[in-house]
Amino acid sequence: MSEEKLPLGRVLxxxxxxxxxxxxxxxxxxxxxxxxTTVANALGMGLSATAVLIGSNIAIAALRRFIxxxxxxxxxxxxxxxxxxAVDLLxxxxxxxxxxxxGVFIPLIVVNCIILARAEAFASKHGVLPxxxxxxxMGLGFTGALLLLATIRExxxxxxxxxxxxxxxxxxxxxxxxxxxxxxxxxxxxxxxxQAISQRSQKKEASK
Amino acid sequence: xSGLFLIALNAVLIENYVLVRTIGCCPFLGVSRKTxxxxxxxxxxxxxxxxxxxxxWAVDHLILVPFKLxxxxxxAFILIIATLVQFVEMALKKILPALYSAxxxxxxxxxxxxxxxxxxxxxxxxxxxxxxxxxxxxxxxxGFALAIVLFSxxxxxxxxxxxxxxxxxFPFALVSASLLAMAFTGxxxxxx
Numbered sequence: 001m002s003e004e005k006l007p008l009g010r011v012l013x014x015x016x017x018x019x020x021x022x023x024x025x026x027x028x029x030x031x032x033x034x035x036x037t038t039v040a041n042a043l044g045m046g047l048s049a050t051a052v053l054i055g056s057n058i059a060i061a062a063l064r065r066f067i068x069x070x071x072x073x074x075x076x077x078x079x080x081x082x083x084x085x086a087v088d089l090l091x092x093x094x095x096x097x098x099x100x101x102x103g104v105f106i107p108l109i110v111v112n113c114i115i116l117a118r119a120e121a122f123a124s125k126h127g128v129l130p131x132x133x134x135x136x137x138m139g140l141g142f143t144g145a146l147l148l149l150a151t152i153r154e155x156x157x158x159x160x161x162x163x164x165x166x167x168x169x170x171x172x173x174x175x176x177x178x179x180x181x182x183x184x185x186x187x188x189x190x191x192x193x194x195q196a197i198s199q200r201s202q203k204k205e206a207s208k
Numbered sequence: 209x210s211g212l213f214l215i216a217l218n219a220v221l222i223e224n225y226v227l228v229r230t231i232g233c234c235p236f237l238g239v240s241r242k243t244x245x246x247x248x249x250x251x252x253x254x255x256x257x258x259x260x261x262x263x264x265w266a267v268d269h270l271i272l273v274p275f276k277l278x279x280x281x282x283x284a285f286i287l288i289i290a291t292l293v294q295f296v297e298m299a300l301k302k303i304l305p306a307l308y309s310a311x312x313x314x315x316x317x318x319x320x321x322x323x324x325x326x327x328x329x330x331x332x333x334x335x336x337x338x339x340x341x342x343x344x345x346x347x348x349x350x351g352f353a354l355a356i357v358l359f360s361x362x363x364x365x366x367x368x369x370x371x372x373x374x375x376x377x378f379p380f381a382l383v384s385a386s387l388l389a390m391a392f393t394g395x396x397x398x399x400x
Contacts, residue, residue, distance in 0.1 A: 026378055029237060030322050033230040074290060077319075081283040089279060104231075104329050107282040111322040113234060180230050180389040188375075188382030196374035 006126070008133045015137025021114045022145035022187075023194045028114040031105055032146060033183040039162045042150035043143070044098040048087050048106060050139025053115050055083040057135035060123040067124075076119045077110070084109045114142060152186050153177045212343050215336075217398075219347035225323050226355040227385075227392040232323030236356050237381055239314070241367075246360035250353025252314040254346060256296060257324050260289050261345025264328040265338055285328050293319045323352050359388055 021027045028049075035045040059079050060067075067075045088106045091099040099106065109115065118138055123131040154160055157177030159167035176182050225231045232253075239249045264285050272278055297315045300308040318324060327348045331341040362384050371380055 027234075029233040030230055033233060077286055077290060078283065081286050085279060085282050088282065104326055104333070107329055108231070108322045108326055110282055110286050111320045111325055113320060116320065176390070176393075179393055180228055181386050181393060183230060184382045184386030184389055188379040188386060191382065192372075192374045192379035195376070195379065199373060 006130050008130060011130055011133045012137040015134060015139070015141045016144065017141070019138075020141040020145060021117075021138055022142060022149075023191055025114075025117070026191070027117055028112050028142060029187075031108065031112060032142075032149065033180065033187060035102060035105055036146050036149040036153055036183060037157070037178045038154050039147060039150045040098070041101055042146035044091075044095070044102055045105060046139070046143025046146045048091065048102075049109055049112060049114070049142055050136065051087055052080065052083045052109050053118060053139040053142075054132055054135035055086075056080045056115055057118060057123040057131040058128055059083075060119045061126060061128045061131035064124050072124065073116075073120075076116060076124075080115050080119070081110050114138060149183075149186055149190065152190075153182055157182060212340065215340055215344050216347040219344055220351040220354065221392070221395040222398055224351040224355060224392055224395075225326065225348050226352055227389040228396070229326075231326040232321055232352055235317060235321050236352070236359065237378070237385070239317070240356050240360040240363055240381075243357060243360045243364060245314075246356045247353075248311055249314045249317075250349075250356050252311040252318060253321065253323065253352050254349040255311070256289075256293060256315070256318050257327055257349035257352075258342060258346040259296065260292055260324050261327055261331055262338070262342045263292060264288055265331060265336075265341040268332055269338075281329070281332070282325075285325055289324050289328070290319045323348065355388070355392075359385060362388065 015021070019025055022029075022032050031045055031049070035041045056076070056079050060076060063075075063079075084107060087109070088099070091102075091106060118134060122134045126134070151161060154162075155167065156174050158173050159165060159171040174182070177186070219225075223229060226233060226236045235249055235253075240246050267284060267288060268278075268281065272281060272284060277284075293315055297308075300311065300315075327345045330348075331344050334344070336344055363381065366380070366384065375383070
């Protein structure tokens with residue numbers, strides 16, 4: 001367990017852009033596809049996951065010296081499950097409508113690979129503060145990816161953005177975009193864009 | 209009896225976990241390159257999900273509800289599933305080594321397959337009884353297996369295709385999955 005000094009800004013940007021959990025690491029596909037049908041759902045899911053991610057990263061970083069190596073995965077899952085339950089109960093109490101529309105996907109944050117991956121790859125090796133920042137960066141990167149996906153899907157699938165009609169009466173919604181089919185398709189195209197950009201920048205570097 | 213048949217049909221085709229509800233996408237996209245591995249994963253999931261649905265139902269109705277601990281459901285269920293996967297792995301190793309060597313490497317992956325936890329939680333929210341829960345869990349897993357085996361067939365066929373460079377790998381898989389999902393939306397019109 002080496003303690004290296006990391007610039008916090010770099011850690012934050014890592015999660016947001018360079019190692020974006022959805023577009024670059026390709027993690028957490030299920031909630032990404034399922035809750036990006038509307039912008040409101042995407043925002044709710046993204047922020048819930050961010051809250052869990054920050055909480056679990058802090059707890060795991062604080063306890064990293066006490067958790068035995070052999071049972072660490074089980075210990076991480078329990079810690080994550082605790083935070084997920086807290087978020088679930090808070091949503092039920094204060095935002096019952098959102099809780100209703102996200103349904104089973106809130107408890108399913110437990111098995112969201114992004115959270116376990118950050119626990120294993122970052123929080124177990126770094127201090128409390130960098131881990132919290134990493135949780136924030138990854139969470140916001142996840143939220144941003146969800147919002148981008150949801151914006152495309154909601155505008156094409158319903159002609160609205162955050163419930164506000166923007167394409168006018170004449171627009172006939174492409175209902176497919178709100179179904180799973182549209183989710184897979186839009187996400188596939190977005191990741192293809194990311195790959196195209198990274199291929200181009202690699203080519204530029206090679207020609208220099 | 210017809211109730212159980214409807215639950216089964218609904219779970220396999222109409223509300224297919226992967227292709228309609230997008231639960232369990234990680235293994236669906238991760239281990240679908242070859243039909244053999246997809247088959248192995250599908251079998252392992254059917255086995256664990258059937259057991260997990262039954263056990264979580266029993267724990268929920270015998271321990272959590274009588275002691276008013278429903279808010280512990282997520283924590284309890286994920287623990288049960290993780291332990292169950294460990295036990296299944298050990299038991300298979302001892303009792304059926306042939307099956308173990310076929311399924312072995314897929315078993316640990318199942319703990320983080322959200323379909324298992326999803327089916328356990330859905331069974332409770334739907335208010336199913338014990339038999340219905342088990343059938344629902346098993347048939348959801350059959351739906352998962354069907355989807356992953358079909359998808360692996362598509363991926364094997366298209367493996368050598370000449371596609372735009374940006375789409376290579378993951379994006380291409382997602383677009384193929386999208387077409388497969390479109391086929392499954394046809395079932396949503398099925399009125400029962």
